[in-house]
Amino acid sequence: AIQMTQSPSSLSASVGDRVTITCRASQAIKNDLGWYQQKPGTAPKLLIYAASGLQSGVPSRFSGSGSGTDFTLTISSLQPEDFATYYCLQDYSYPRTFGQGTKVGIK
Amino acid sequence: EVQLVESGGDLVQPGGSLRLSCAASGFTFNTYWMTWVRQAPGKGLEWVANINEGGSEKNYVDSVKGRFTISRDNAQKSLYLQMNSLTAEDTAVYYCARDKYTNGSDAYDIWGQGTKLTVSS
Numbered sequence: 001a002i003q004m005t006q007s008p009s010s011l012s013a014s015v016g017d018r019v020t021i022t023c024r025a026s027q028a029i030k031n032d033l034g035w036y037q038q039k040p041g042t043a044p045k046l047l048i049y050a051a052s053g054l055q056s057g058v059p060s061r062f063s064g065s066g067s068g069t070d071f072t073l074t075i076s077s078l079q080p081e082d083f084a085t086y087y088c089l090q091d092y093s094y095p096r097t098f099g100q101g102t103k104v105g106i107k
Numbered sequence: 108e109v110q111l112v113e114s115g116g117d118l119v120q121p122g123g124s125l126r127l128s129c130a131a132s133g134f135t136f137n138t139y140w141m142t143w144v145r146q147a148p149g150k151g152l153e154w155v156a157n158i159n160e161g162g163s164e165k166n167y168v169d170s171v172k173g174r175f176t177i178s179r180d181n182a183q184k185s186l187y188l189q190m191n192s193l194t195a196e197d198t199a200v201y202y203c204a205r206d207k208y209t210n211g212s213d214a215y216d217i218w219g220q221g222t223k224l225t226v227s228s
Contacts, residue, residue, distance in 0.1 A: 036152070043202055044204075046214055049210065051212075053214075
């Protein structure tokens, strides 16, 4: 199975900060990667698909980039509602695999 | 309203069986792949299984192969996960999700609220 490694595992940031989360695949996965946001006690929410496609209704401060093995989720200006855990998910091969998550907390 | 509602979660003894259900509404169910994802207490997300529109193609994570079976009833707009030989490691909240499969990539755009399975004696 392809292993997905996110970094950092957690971070503290302030409202207005630019935040970058990275996801590295154990082998090349083209652009077959999505990003999900999860808040405590709720289901995950799709943010980005196909590495850089912005899901309908998701604010434009979220963006994704990368291909091959290295991917990035960027929040250009962190808002109070963005404090959550973020996961990447590869869909290049089966079984699909998530990264371990990155918790974004308040500084 | 586009919606997925899971049900069937329960407390089950090790070695037991359970079937989870996911009822879809507000969209044309038989035109989407569907997926199960789980989350153990305090842990991250784990992809479990998916099934194609007609139910002829199914894929599983290795840890559930031979024990879990994903299925669907398009007439009833329902997705199922039959789970056998349950162990404590299967304890989790189970989510069903719709895959809108855009630009050649999975995209789980609609999720249920989750149903909780606890495996314990």
